[in-house]
Amino acid sequence: MLEGPPAANAAADQTAAPTSLDELRRRMLGFAIKLVWNRDDAEEIVQDAFQLSLTKGPAVTDPALAPWLYRTVTNLCLNQRRRRPPQPLADWLDPQDATSPSDAVERAESIESLRAAIGNLPDQQRIALILRNMQQMDYNEIAQVMQLSVAAVRTHVHLARRALANKLGGSQ
Amino acid sequence: MNPRCEEIQSRLDEWLDNELNPVSRAEVTTHLTECAECRDVFTSFDLLNRNLVGLSSAADRIATAPRPPRIIRPFATPLRIAAAIALLATAGLGVRSALHRPDSPSQIVPPPVVVAENSAAPTIVASTPTLAVSLPTRNPHISIVMLYEPVRLPSASPAESKPSL
Numbered sequence: 001m002l003e004g005p006p007a008a009n010a011a012a013d014q015t016a017a018p019t020s021l022d023e024l025r026r027r028m029l030g031f032a033i034k035l036v037w038n039r040d041d042a043e044e045i046v047q048d049a050f051q052l053s054l055t056k057g058p059a060v061t062d063p064a065l066a067p068w069l070y071r072t073v074t075n076l077c078l079n080q081r082r083r084r085p086p087q088p089l090a091d092w093l094d095p096q097d098a099t100s101p102s103d104a105v106e107r108a109e110s111i112e113s114l115r116a117a118i119g120n121l122p123d124q125q126r127i128a129l130i131l132r133n134m135q136q137m138d139y140n141e142i143a144q145v146m147q148l149s150v151a152a153v154r155t156h157v158h159l160a161r162r163a164l165a166n167k168l169g170g171s172q
Numbered sequence: 173m174n175p176r177c178e179e180i181q182s183r184l185d186e187w188l189d190n191e192l193n194p195v196s197r198a199e200v201t202t203h204l205t206e207c208a209e210c211r212d213v214f215t216s217f218d219l220l221n222r223n224l225v226g227l228s229s230a231a232d233r234i235a236t237a238p239r240p241p242r243i244i245r246p247f248a249t250p251l252r253i254a255a256a257i258a259l260l261a262t263a264g265l266g267v268r269s270a271l272h273r274p275d276s277p278s279q280i281v282p283p284p285v286v287v288a289e290n291s292a293a294p295t296i297v298a299s300t301p302t303l304a305v306s307l308p309t310r311n312p313h314i315s316i317v318m319l320y321e322p323v324r325l326p327s328a329s330p331a332e333s334k335p336s337l
Binding site (some may be wrong): 026029030033034037039042087089092093094107110111114115118129132133134135154157158161164165168 | 185188189213216217219220221223224225226227228229230231232233234235236237
């Protein structure tokens with residue numbers, strides 16, 4: 001029976017304002033990994049984004065820095081030409097989520113196919129979904145990052161969820 | 173789809189985002205216990221939401237995992253040292269040859285200096301008059317001996333010695 005939406009994991013709680021540049025860098029790295037799925041690529045992209053922020057971005061103390069970095073990381077990930085292969089997910093899933101080895105394999109396959117399906121979404125839907133469901137940002141923050149209205153962001157998230165549910169769950 | 177199901181499913185995103193107030197949530201929950209079609213839709217979206225959390229956790233583990241140690245090749249350091257020595261030796265020879273480039277043939281052959289080795293007190297025998305300066309070192313058996321050639325003052329010209337009348 002349905003119990004309501006699952007609580008976000010503590011490590012992925014991105015709602016609080018970043019307290020330091022290191023914390024901001026950690027968030028950007030997590031976000032870049034969710035887009036390119038390779039740690040080396042993600043670290044290079046985050047490094048480039050911070051380097052760009054020194055010349056073209058807002059000041060370090062400016063609250064606009066975080067949205068600017070999210071936007072820059074997004075653009076760098078989308079424009080990335082040389083790409084290393086994505087890291088396999090099986091080693092990184094929480095073993096406590098599976099009740100048996102066969103369940104673990106089934107869950108790994110399910111999440112792997114979800115990752116592939118997210119990669120095939122249109123860019124706007126993919127970014128909105130990742131920021132909402134995987135970075136746990138609220139719709140206002142996402143609208144600020146994507147420079148869209150809140151209603152447009154809600155529509156992108158809705159379309160992404162429906163596309164994924166249709167593809168993976170056989171929903172109507 | 174009947175209007176009630178349509179209305180309930182329009183709250184799907186709010187339900188997933190945990191934005192429903194308790195009354196609306198109770199209405200949705202009650203409807204889901206009665207309507208299998210809506211229950212299937214909500215179940216598939218619920219599964220999707222849970223898998224998204226799992227995917228997000230995997231990404232966070234990738235981001236926070238310690239980096240693997242660098243592979244250290246055992247022969248890398250000796251090879252580098254050997255290459256550095258060879259480079260320094262080559263550069264040293266080049267600098268030395270540049271500094272000691274002979275200007276005249278007389279400088280090619282150094283003046284003969286012979287050190288008598290088998291005597292108790294070493295004797296320096298030079299073919300030309302030479303000033304020897306001995307500098308002691310910490311080792312009593314070793315001294316640094318510096319040999320200076322005598323300074324030759326320019327001789328006065330005949331015109332200066334014999335003023336013309």
